[in-house]
Amino acid sequence: MPNELLLHIFSFVSSTVDIFALSSTCRHFHYACLHFLFSTNNCDPFSDEISLPINGDPESAQVILEALARSLQVNGTSLKRLRCDLTSNYKSPQSMTREARFLLQYISKLSHVGNFSLQMMNPCSAEWETVIVTLLNLLPLKSCKEMELKYMESLIWQTVQSQSTPSPSLLKSAVQSFHSYFPTFNSSVLANHKPVRMASRTFLEKCHLQHFPPFLQSYYVQLLNTSSNLTNLSVKYVYDSKGWAACLEQIRIPNLSTLSVTHCAIPPPTMACFFARHPSLRSLEFHHNMFLPSHPPRLKGDTLFSVKRLVSSPDCIALYLPSPGSLLALQSVHIIAGDRHLGLTRLESAFQMIAGCRQDLSLTIEFTSYAPMLDAWLQNGIQQSEDDPEVARPEASTHCVKYLRIDSLDGPFSDLTLNLLTRWLGLFPELRDISFVGRCFRDPASVTKISGEVGFVPSVGKACTSLKAFRLCGGDLEWAYVYPGRT
Incomplete structure (x- = not known):
């Protein structure tokens, strides 16, 4: 033509x-x-x-x-x-x-x-x-x-006139x-273009589900039960605890090793049975959940006996999940502490649970940088340890914590907060390695400039006499300082 x-x-x-x-x-x-x-x-x-x-x-x-x-x-x-x-x-x-x-x-x-x-x-x-x-x-x-x-x-649907026809100028x-x-x-x-074909993969390995709408519940159950290679499952924003409980009762994933359940309404008995049916779990993230009914009994230690990495909130560690001391395979604990009074108070109870661990642990604590509440909590802990040294703070009993990482979720800490953190870190008795995520500081580069015994890094070293190394990490920032004479 x-x-x-x-x-x-x-x-x-x-x-x-x-x-x-x-x-x-x-x-x-x-x-x-x-x-x-x-x-x-x-x-x-x-x-x-x-x-x-x-x-x-x-x-x-x-x-x-x-x-x-x-x-x-x-x-x-x-x-x-x-x-x-x-x-x-x-x-x-x-x-x-x-x-x-x-x-x-x-x-x-x-x-x-x-x-x-x-x-x-x-x-x-x-x-x-x-x-x-x-x-x-x-x-x-x-x-x-x-x-x-x-x-x-x-x-709520509103009738909107179709805009499929462009304006005259655009047309x-x-x-x-x-x-x-x-x-x-x-x-x-x-x-003559020939499509590129990839080698096929037979089974799903990683799945993230957000909400469990009724019309998809049977599909989700079938999907998870038939995915024999599935190792990583995350679930978020599920508020229909009855519908979810009905699904959980039917789900069995033989090779599940990583599970994340956050911001959900938890049916405690069904959740406990789900954990028990999956002894292959090695990594668990469990926080910001609501229990229906509330105040469930603590899970038994053998429920999560293979878990090596735990990410949770202070209240879940203090009240619901098995005591870290009963998790013999545990290597890493990540606590999302926030800045609210209840969360920070429960953090002390979480430290008491962690103190029961016999193996060395790597501990990460996420704070938010809302200064008044966090500063008051840090100041109170430091003051208690100074006023009554015979009454040990929970931090002082965490001999198992050898590696500590501090993160600020929503921006840099204030100078006062950093000063209080320096003194608070001295309450941990056997720290060998401390890491700070770069966003904790307004100017991370200034932290790396060390002149004699002046600055944040030397101050942390003075407070923690067992400390061997200090690190800055996160993003493209990777910096380490080894304290002289502590190798």
Whole structure:
């Protein structure tokens, strides 16, 4: 077909709907139209990583999804990573269902998806739920290795007029660029494109689930029970304790080694049984959870006997999880202390639990930098140890803690807080190595400048006579100082 005739046809193009319609007429138009849409929306359909929406543009994401769903060229291609946010364009339940269908059609064309991440929001539509379940059932067939599923509760829908037709100025620009683009286009280049195929992976290894909506609960149970290679599971924001309890009772993951449960409503008896059914656990993250009913009994020590790494909050360590002294394999404890009075007070109880460990431990403590509460707690601990040395502080009994790491979650500590921390660290009797994350300081580089016995690092060394090394870490910052004569 001569270019003059093609350009005459293009003169009638007035929207992306027309471009998609034109792409279905013949293979030549198909390659040209879709290549144009991918180019103008900054998407490379042959990349091994695709993330939608691109640059946070939901309109562009819908165009790209439809183009991927229609494209003949993506048949049999492989992706290392596919990320898709289906919550950014919520004009109506119908538009969200349409987007989900495009994603389903695209995934069905792929031969392999190594890492899949989906953020979704239910528009209160049974049709949407059916599409999502069908989509998720496809993933095991695509040899997915890692999966992240984030579910959000639906919003109150407002009728929004469709914006699928661009404004006249944008439309004119798009049509002009399309006119100038097509005469230089060579469809044979894309027609001869051969998709790159990856070696397939049979089983899921890592899974993150956020919320347990009722329509997905049976899918989650089936997914976890049939993924025999699954070793890493994280669950977050599950508030339906009854529904979750019903799921937990059915889940058995034979090779589970890493588990994270945070910000959830915990059914204690079911959770205890779940722990007991998974003796392969080596790493556990468990914090910011609510117990229903509250004040459950402490778990027995043999429940988590293989755990080597524990990340938790002071209250969970003090009241619910097995005493660290009963966890004989434990090597590392990470405590998210925060800055609230109750959390800091429970931190003292957590130290008492840790003191029962016979093996050497690496301890990480995360504070937040809200100065008044943390300063008052540090000052109180220091004052108690000075006023009544015969009454030992909980820190003084932690002979097992040889390595200590201090982190500030939301910014640098004040000068007063750093001064109090220096004195407080002296309460730990057998520290060999202390690390501070760089964000604890306003100017981390200044900490590395040591002149004689002046500065933060020498002050820490004076307070902790057993200390051999001080480190700064985090990001690109890695710096270590060995105290002279303490090797």
